[in-house]
Amino acid sequence: MTAATPRAPRRDAAANREAILSAAQRLLARDPETPLDDIVREAGLTRRAFYGHFPTRDAMRVELARSGAARVASALVDCVRNDARLTLALISARLWSEVADVLALIPTTVRGPLSAEIAEPLAPLRALLVETASRGADAGEIRSDIEAGVLARLLEQSAVSALDEAGSRSLDSLQGRLLVIRSVLSTAGLSWRETAEFIAAHSELLEEN
Secondary structure, eight states: OOOOOOOOOOHHHHHHHHHHHHHHHHHHHHOTTOOHHHHHHHTTOOHHHHHTTOSSHHHHHHHHHHHHHHHHHHHHTTOOOSSHHHHHHHHHHHHHHHHGGGGGGHIIIIISTTTTTTHHHHHHHHHHHHHHHHHHHHHTSSOOSSOHHHHHHHHHHHHHHHHHHHHHHTOOHHHHHHHHHHHHHHHTTOOHHHHHHHHHHOGGGGSOO
16 A cells, blocks of 8 residues: 555635735734734634634744744855855845844844744854855965954854844834944944945945845
């Protein structure tokens, strides 16, 4: 006998699951403490329907965090350029574009209890940061006084801190993008004047993605 082929989820079930995740992202981006009842109402569903897809509210948050991290990592891994400074600046600009609408979720996702859940989907991006830090240091493009693995973590923390600050100050798109780019390049070893000149020489950094 051959093993039975698993059935694909019914289209309405898959659509309901996506509706829950979409509603959760919209509402949690405004208020991370949004009650579950508000989320299921926004999705046009009931609590019973919700629990048919997720055992708890936290389980939904985990899936939302992991899918979001995977999407961000996928969008950023193609930012590699010959110049490590440009690679880091493009990663910063693209990161802003990907998360500007969900800044309120950054603290609990990246630094909070969900941080362990996003480690796997963010692994390719973190590996890229290490490789870029090493390559840039060898080429004399960025600082070489800090070991590449440590510098990569500092670059990530700098970007997250800039995103936090942009969210707390309600910066507009251009201001937020520039803040993240400047913070990351500063951590990489560029002076503020060098950073300003570098941004001015690469207009693509200010383009919406």
